Amino acid sequence: MDVMTTATAPLPTPAGATTPAPAPVWARRAAHAIALCALPSGLWRIAMASGVYVGYSDQVLRDVFDIPGWGIAYVVGLSVLAELAALLPLLLVSDRWRPLRPRTLAALAWTASGVLILVALWQLVVAFTVESQTYMTSGTAQTVWGFVFAPLFAIPALMTAVTWSYAKRHRAGGQA
Incomplete structure (x- = not known):
């Protein structure tokens, strides 16, 4: 008795359709780096919401961030949303799950890249305003804050590179 499983049977491809090349190693690494x-x-924000001292006085936490209070949900929710958004580039380098058509995913990724660049520029302005610096209670706390938020500034460049790679592969593969 000859049994053929679906795991070994080739999947049919539409006539004239070509499969795009797999993502290059550098693009996969960049997507994971994001x-x-x-x-x-995110961990710093969760520590702040949990009551761990991160450089803000109790009065600043209450008056500015509403912690304890709804600010906890806001800060933790922001951390979760930021990490989920940071996982989006993995869709651009994975061949396993395609929630959207390649052209739609590429447009979404280019939009995300542009927004990330604008947000990074905005964050630089906020980081260097006098008001944002006066909330921290010490220079050490500002230094720690700088180290934990500095990697965020690499995300726009990494996202743009991963998006470019995705768009190039799908344009060359006839899928764009």
């Missing part, structure tokens, strides 16, 4: 770049700031 998720890792978002992690330190």
Whole structure:
């Protein structure tokens, strides 16, 4: 008895369709780096929401961030959303799951890259304003804050590179 399983049977491809090349190693590494770049700031925010001293006085936490209070949900939610968003580039280098058509995913990724660049520029302005610096209680706390948020500034460049690689592969593969 001859049994053929679906795992060994080739999948049919539409006539004239070509499969895009797999993502290059550098693009895969860059996509994973994006998720890792978002992690330190997320952990710092969760520490802040948990009551760990991160450089803000109790009065600043209450008056500015509403911690304890709804600010905890906001800060933790922001951390979770940021990390989930940082996982988006993994869709651009994976061949396993395609939630959208390649052209739609590429447009979404280019939009995300542009928004990330604008947000990074905005964050630089916020980081260097006098008001944001006066909330921290010490220079050590500002230094730690700088180290945990600095990796976020690599994300726009990494995202743009991963998006460019995805768009190039799918344009060459006839899928764009």
